[in-house]
Amino acid sequence: MISRVYHATLFALYQLCIVIGIAAMPLAIAARQAGFTLPIHRILATVEDAYEATQR
Template structure:
């Protein structure tokens, strides 16, 4: 039961991180143009994806 709650929570966090990355895209592109550096959102997405994949049965 706890594993199922954990898996669901990780999946929800993963989905929210993807949505945040999509919503932050215009800001990341503007930061890339002006400062030459974009925020590292891809690291959070990759980490949560790995965590979710490890939590699968």
Template sequence: MKSRVRRVTLFALYQLCLVAGIAMMPLAIAARQAGVTLPIHRLIAGVGEAYENAQ
């Protein structure tokens, strides 16, 4: 039961990170033009990997 709750929580967190990444796209484009990159891809990859390991 505990692992199921963890898996569902990680899935929800992964989906939330994807939505946040999509919502921040205009900011990321503006930041890239200024020469700065946002590390959103690392956050999404880390949460995605944790979710895959929980399965």
């Protein structure tokens, strides 16, 4: 039961990170032009790895 809750929570977190990444894209483009990078890709990769680990 806990495994299902954990899996569902990771799935929701993964989807939320994707939505935040899409919504923050204009900000990320502006930051990149200013010489900064936002670590959204690292956050998404970490959550994706955790989610895929529950698939096995």
